[in-house]
Amino acid sequence: MSARGIVNWFVDRLALKPILDYMHKKEVPQHHHTIWYYTGSSILLFLFIQIITGILLALYYQPTLEGANASVGRIMTELPLGWLVRSIHSWSATFMIATAVIHMLAIWFTKSYRKPREVTWMTGFVLLVVSMMFGFTGYLLPWDDLSLAATKVGTNIPKAIPVVGTWVTQLLRGGDDVTGDTLTRFFIFHVCVLPLLVFAVMIVHILLVQKEGMSIPLKDEVEKKKLPWLPFWPNFILRETMIWLVLLGILLTISVLFAPSLDLSADLMAPAPEGVKPEWYFLFLFQTLKIFPANMGPVTGEFVAVALILVVVVAIFFMPFLEGNPRGKRSKLVTYGGILGVIYAIVMSIWSLL
Amino acid sequence: MRKLGFGFLLVTVSLAMVPPATIAGQAGTPPSVKDKAQVEAALSSGQTGEAPAPQDVKPAASTAAKPAAKKPPAIRTEPIVPAYQNIKERAAVQVFFVWLWLSIGVLLYFLRWWVQEADRVFKAKFYEPVESPRKDNPLPPLLGE
DSSP states (O other), rough: OOOOHHHHHHHHHHOOOOHHHHHHEEEEEETTTTTHHHHHHHHHHHHHHHHHHHHHTTTTOOOSTTTHHHHHHHHHHSSSSHHHHHHHHHHHHHHHHHHHHHHHHHHHHHTTTTTOOOOHHHHHHHHHHHHHHHOOOOOHOOOOOOHHHHHHHHGGGGGGGGTTTHHHHHHTTTTSSSSHHHHHHHIIIIIIIIIHHHHHHHHHHHHHHHHHOOOHHHHHHTTOOOOOOOEEEHHHHHHHHHHHHHHHHHHHHHHHHHHOOBBBBBTSSSSSOOSSOOOGGGGOOOOOOOOHEEEETTEEHHHHHHHHHHHHHHHTHHHHHOOOOSSSHHHHHHHHHHHHHHHHHHHHHHHOOO | HHHHHHHHHHHHHHTTTOHHHHHTTOTTOOHHHHHHHHHHHHHHHHHHHHOOOGGGGOSSOOOOTTOOOOOOOOOOSSSSSOOOHHHHHHHHHHHHHHHHHHHHHHHHHHHHHHHHHHHHHHTTTTTTTOOOOTTSSSOOTTTOO
């Protein structure tokens, strides 16, 4: 049987014809914001790399108090190219979150979340939050002093929430303090719970993107302008492949040249080391918590900070509904809010690093 | 554009020649065997969570008779800086690096062609149903049509 015959056999048996037909018919509008379409698929590329390298690391990683740091050390020093696999895993996480943030901001500023794409925006935002949770849970796994201290700070934040706060902290830690149970729990979250959640939400997100099609600029939509378009297959896919190749090359280059090191195993009884810092994407939240005073009238400063962060998170999640008319006055406020938010996050992150 | 791409490729390939240890501050030191031994010892001793002092461990006269004998424990005292394990691995990574960027360069070159060809075919409406020039003035079908 020829190669073509084998492909046709699979297409027939797996009933892939409707999907292939759909891909042939799918159109990608061409306009000055088309470049942002590529960010979505780049996230998928990094997620795929995360899965492959994550599986390789999980083959040797031991999620126990005694074995965590030593097993990461073993991966780095004994296994062939183990340090590189760990480096690619770590850097692709950074790349994935960076691309997801860029993707979200592009959608924010082009107002692509407007009707009928509200749920697409909401699922996308959930995916970004889950990606950050991947980063948070993964940060503890090497079990060094810095990751232990950062996790203590991170899991302490929910305590500021009234009624359920202490319970959430205990749920995350598996007790009152960060211990070996927390490590096992974070490992399960990292390799089991969060991947399931990501896949479930991602399927809905991608299906919605296919159902509604790619959004076009608001101005062109209002003017009902007929935009030029390109077929998704093969014209757009080929362009995407070019971008994936370049991103893959950059990722591997950075992973080889700037591989992360491994600190000494964490000591539960030791005081927190100086200069505790979370991952770069949590720096602005970390600094926000730091700038609030201990007490603000009848409530603690931490409570006010956490409440504000939660309000902003909920507002972003429901943004398509809060905005109303995408050409209205409130819509401009949302855009300015986004710009201010980006400036705030950059300034706070830099401040945190100083 | 092509010159720029070639320059980028050249810079990356030369960067690939620099071992990561140099950048990380451990010029050319291969992964220390000491580190390896320490990790091994930490792994074996770490199961109990305790690390007995080296002098407490006596060499076993008969290994069969004393199954509890452990390897000399050693707790790692320095962070592990990522580095090539040996010259073979270093060479493998460098060859891979060069191969990677060359492949990317070659693939991008062909993909660009492919994109141009796909766009040309699309603009020429190659796959769209052909409108017959006889549409407005239909003629009877030819024999055998």
